[in-house]
Amino acid sequence: MSKDLFKRGEEIRNEVLGEAYVKNSAAVTDAFSEPMRTFAIKNLWGDIWDRPGLDRRSRSMINLAMLAAMDRPAELKIHLRGALNNGVTRDEIQEIFLQVALYCGVPTGSDATRVARLFFAEFDAEKASA
Structure with missing residues (x-):
């Protein structure tokens, strides 16, 4: 399920923020910031932004x-x-x-x-x- 949330999160980020922004964000991510980026993609984008309520x-x-x-x-x-x-x-x-x-x-x-x-x-x- 975690993998699915990350994948869905990346899809939604691309749709909302644009492919160029998402690529740039990934390019400037380092080992220190990767856990925060992954957490946000899974929980923010893959879960909350994909909910049907809004x-x-x-x-x-x-x-x-x-x-x-x-x-x-x-x-x-x-x-x-x-x-x-x-x-x-x-x-x-x-x-x-x-x-x-x-x-x-x-x-x-x-x-x-x-x-x-x-x-x-x-x-x-x-x-x-x-």
Whole structure:
């Protein structure tokens, strides 16, 4: 079963984050970080992201709010890509961060907005060069 969770997790990661991101992530993994990567792929992606209770779009929206609220800009950037790939619009992302600002404070919402603005510029440049 563990092997199946890992395999399914890799499939979902590729679908949500994109093949290029997943390949790069694997390429920079070393012996120290491999156990964490494997744990996340099996449990996060292979189990939770594959559950039927929420669709991927909803999971992405929840992740954006949680990661913004917890001030996790590196993970937020990764999940902005996933959210766009899962059909969340930039307008919806803007609304999510306004909601975060209301409940978690304006600095938190502003930081998330800043991360998204920078990510969108990178994402757009990436798409234009592809």
